[in-house]
Amino acid sequence: MGNLMSRLTARPGALIALMVLLFLSVTILGDRFLRGVSLDLTEDGLYTLSDGTIETIAALGEPVTFDLYFSRALATPYPQLLSFGKRIEDLVATLASRSGGKIILNVIEPEPFSEDEDRAVEAGLKGVPLSDGSTLYLGLAARNAVDGEASIPFFSQEREQFLEYDLVKLIGSLSDAGKKRLTLLTALPMQFGPGGPQAMMSGQAQPYVLYEQLREFYDVQEIAEDFTEIPAETDVLMIVQPPALNDDQLFAIDQFVLKGGRALVFLDPHSEAMNPRAMEPSPSALGVLLKAWGVEMPEGKVLGDAALAQRVQMGGYGPDSVKDYVFWLNIGKSNLNADDVVTGTVNTLNLASTGVLEPVEGATTTVTPLITSSSASMLFDASRAVGMPDPDGLMRDLVSDGKNHIIGARLSGPAKSAFPDRVKVDAPTVDAGGVAEGSINLVLVADSDLFDDRFWVQVQNFMGERMAVPVAGNGSFVLNLADHIAGSEALLDLRARGIARRPFVKVEEMRREADAHYRSEEQALEEKLQSAEQRLAELEGQVPEGQTVFSPEQEAEIERFRTELVETRKALREVKRELRAEIEGLGHRLAFINIALIPILLVLAALGRAYVRRRRTAG
Amino acid sequence: MKDMMTIFRREFASYFATPLAYVFLVIFLVMQGLFTFYVGQFYEREQADLVSFFAYHPWLYLFLVPAIGMRLWAEERKSGTLELLLTLPVNTGAVIAGKYLAAFAFTGLALAMTLPIWITVNWLGDPDNGVIVTGYLGSLLMAGAYLAIAAAMSALTKNQVVAFILAVSVCFLFMVSGLPMVLDTAGGLLPGPLVGMVADLSFLAHFENLQKGVVGLSDVVYFLTVIALWLGINRVIVESKREAG
Numbered sequence: 001m002g003n004l005m006s007r008l009t010a011r012p013g014a015l016i017a018l019m020v021l022l023f024l025s026v027t028i029l030g031d032r033f034l035r036g037v038s039l040d041l042t043e044d045g046l047y048t049l050s051d052g053t054i055e056t057i058a059a060l061g062e063p064v065t066f067d068l069y070f071s072r073a074l075a076t077p078y079p080q081l082l083s084f085g086k087r088i089e090d091l092v093a094t095l096a097s098r099s100g101g102k103i104i105l106n107v108i109e110p111e112p113f114s115e116d117e118d119r120a121v122e123a124g125l126k127g128v129p130l131s132d133g134s135t136l137y138l139g140l141a142a143r144n145a146v147d148g149e150a151s152i153p154f155f156s157q158e159r160e161q162f163l164e165y166d167l168v169k170l171i172g173s174l175s176d177a178g179k180k181r182l183t184l185l186t187a188l189p190m191q192f193g194p195g196g197p198q199a200m201m202s203g204q205a206q207p208y209v210l211y212e213q214l215r216e217f218y219d220v221q222e223i224a225e226d227f228t229e230i231p232a233e234t235d236v237l238m239i240v241q242p243p244a245l246n247d248d249q250l251f252a253i254d255q256f257v258l259k260g261g262r263a264l265v266f267l268d269p270h271s272e273a274m275n276p277r278a279m280e281p282s283p284s285a286l287g288v289l290l291k292a293w294g295v296e297m298p299e300g301k302v303l304g305d306a307a308l309a310q311r312v313q314m315g316g317y318g319p320d321s322v323k324d325y326v327f328w329l330n331i332g333k334s335n336l337n338a339d340d341v342v343t344g345t346v347n348t349l350n351l352a353s354t355g356v357l358e359p360v361e362g363a364t365t366t367v368t369p370l371i372t373s374s375s376a377s378m379l380f381d382a383s384r385a386v387g388m389p390d391p392d393g394l395m396r397d398l399v400s401d402g403k404n405h406i407i408g409a410r411l412s413g414p415a416k417s418a419f420p421d422r423v424k425v426d427a428p429t430v431d432a433g434g435v436a437e438g439s440i441n442l443v444l445v446a447d448s449d450l451f452d453d454r455f456w457v458q459v460q461n462f463m464g465e466r467m468a469v470p471v472a473g474n475g476s477f478v479l480n481l482a483d484h485i486a487g488s489e490a491l492l493d494l495r496a497r498g499i500a501r502r503p504f505v506k507v508e509e510m511r512r513e514a515d516a517h518y519r520s521e522e523q524a525l526e527e528k529l530q531s532a533e534q535r536l537a538e539l540e541g542q543v544p545e546g547q548t549v550f551s552p553e554q555e556a557e558i559e560r561f562r563t564e565l566v567e568t569r570k571a572l573r574e575v576k577r578e579l580r581a582e583i584e585g586l587g588h589r590l591a592f593i594n595i596a597l598i599p600i601l602l603v604l605a606a607l608g609r610a611y612v613r614r615r616r617t618a619g
Numbered sequence: 620m621k622d623m624m625t626i627f628r629r630e631f632a633s634y635f636a637t638p639l640a641y642v643f644l645v646i647f648l649v650m651q652g653l654f655t656f657y658v659g660q661f662y663e664r665e666q667a668d669l670v671s672f673f674a675y676h677p678w679l680y681l682f683l684v685p686a687i688g689m690r691l692w693a694e695e696r697k698s699g700t701l702e703l704l705l706t707l708p709v710n711t712g713a714v715i716a717g718k719y720l721a722a723f724a725f726t727g728l729a730l731a732m733t734l735p736i737w738i739t740v741n742w743l744g745d746p747d748n749g750v751i752v753t754g755y756l757g758s759l760l761m762a763g764a765y766l767a768i769a770a771a772m773s774a775l776t777k778n779q780v781v782a783f784i785l786a787v788s789v790c791f792l793f794m795v796s797g798l799p800m801v802l803d804t805a806g807g808l809l810p811g812p813l814v815g816m817v818a819d820l821s822f823l824a825h826f827e828n829l830q831k832g833v834v835g836l837s838d839v840v841y842f843l844t845v846i847a848l849w850l851g852i853n854r855v856i857v858e859s860k861r862e863a864g
Contacts, residue, residue: 012855012858012859015855016851016852019848019852019855020848023844023845023847023848024816026840026844027819027820027841028816030836030840030841030844031819031837031841034835034836034837037836037837038833038834038835039833039834040749040832040833041752041832041833041834042747042749042831042833043747043748043749043750044747047832072815073812073814073815076806076814076815076818077799077802077803077814078799079797079798079799079802079818079821079823080827082818502666502667502668502744502745502746502747503665503666503667504662504666504667504743505667505744506742506743507665507743587656587662587663590656590662590739590743591652591656591657593735593739594652594655594735594736594739595648595649595652595653595656596652597735598648598732598735599644599645599648599649602641602645602648603641605641606638606641610638
């Protein structure tokens, strides 16, 4: 052996070949056995199993089999897909290893036209056809010992940050028996989407994504607007933009809540989801109930918030067409209650024309705000939110009232019935069912548009499968609320993971400040422009009778106004340009600092050094 | 160890003996700034991350790191000091490690000078600094791998330009082996598992893994193995020259 080694070392070529072989084997073995051993440095621990997941897999009653189908060889030419597939393998393997044997994992590479491929198709997996006729699979089929079966047809890379959630959800969906009952009362077309039942009949039904998500986790039972009682086995009562209710129905809700029933209530001074082109506000209310619960929602008032305003595209595509719209709110971390177990894990919420909640003085309930406005807000008349709203006008009219309004809150603690007389008349004894008071536990939000897909989710069609990619945490928020209020919290931490958008806060601030600064100037100029235009039109209409031409004085005046018009327009353009220039200027300055600053310092240092050296040699 | 540190100090100081080091640093910093801001649209994206900063590192290093590494051995051979160095009672391994570490420290210095971009992104928004840390780590490891290749190539020849061209070529192979078009072509010629192996060898895949905020042991081990391999080759070449020389 020693002889062989010495002969090898005497021949560099052989030695190098030996080293290359060693290198290849270490690389391949490393890829196989070291993967999954990693240190997660992301702020939100995106690559670490969360407590909710560990709890869920620890609570598994019976073994679950995971068949992970991954066409590794076919994915090789697509490095991103390959590493994504490996990441899924790693995650599933970690889940299996943490489950104490409850999760049995098979990683299967389905060869084209093999039995494995048939089984993958049978399990409901969807492959991606490649140009050479083969099909690439990257999906998971799960089954338990009973006959629960579920699958993730294809892992979409866009949902990479929700991988863990999707997997835990999959485990949860294996045992449907445990689903809680959610009773839903709504006037929104949640089940069929914007087209209503007609859309369903023509095969165009697109249910709200949130409705579909609720159905995945809950046994959702809708009650019609003429309901007479709340189903006895209800775990969570969800009221979203309710229709007008009569006293009997309100009393039913009152009693349900007082008897300890959990409820999530979403009311709205104007529901944009009901009819986006409405000329009249579409409000919803619960009559006397709110006051009994300890809050009031000012009727016909919509909250405008300059600091939370979403930037929207209004008519056209130029840079000027993007405006802050004060009725569409983009709620960030700072306006969500960080201490609350639900809102603490939500990063963003998109709301539209919301109302506000005001605690009633002397109420016995506790109002815990979940969502609040910024202090740069005020209440507008709801009529300003309908028809064709004017974002600039609204922004101009907004005079901050300095209050942080409550948009959503938890209401809990002792409350009295809103119908004390009925309790006495209808149910003289407590045994008969009527109660005059009780401890309530519910969440009330002054917006129902957060359910509408267009405000929070991008729905894509991926090979016949609807794929929902959230742009805000509305879904997490509602699901977490329902989950939390129904008592199961295992999935709580998972949902909001990874939606963190990290914008340039500085630039957004600047934009807002610049907007506020230039808006008054812009307004003055616009008024000037209008009056000049008007004056010009008047003059041009005043051709003296019997004459076809203007008098020289008139012509001079017309000319003057024309010049003024042109100049005002120019000034207006200038103002808008300045608005943008400030932000662009910052970009240029930052680019300069990052590109040139250190190099300049380096050159100076080099020159200084050379100078010192020359002085020394000269000396 | 002591020998290695002596060599390291001598080598590292020698970088700054000529204006070359400054020229190199300036080029690197200006290039990375231009790529980040104008090609990667760092500011226009308005996203508080350094994706557009790290994305161009594999390509920047492809030319700049061989430029650092080309003189490591070629210069010594040309000026005839290599023989002198090797006759000293110093272990060849210590010489190789010392020289490599000096060049590596220089590369690290260049990377450290990009600190303003990190400050910038933190001033502009609220980035995930964990992701940036792993990004820098990945970048440094990849630079180290490029540098080991450049060092070995430098030992092959007396001519720095030839060393540079050789190093760029080998680095290029290591990088493109992960590109879709290369793998697609390879797929037609090689059996599946071998194509997978070629893909595993690419700098790009391992570099990208490290851009996500997770330090995977397999990625770190990969870069360290690449460095070990080329430093090993470097040693074989130097020793065979000593025997031949």
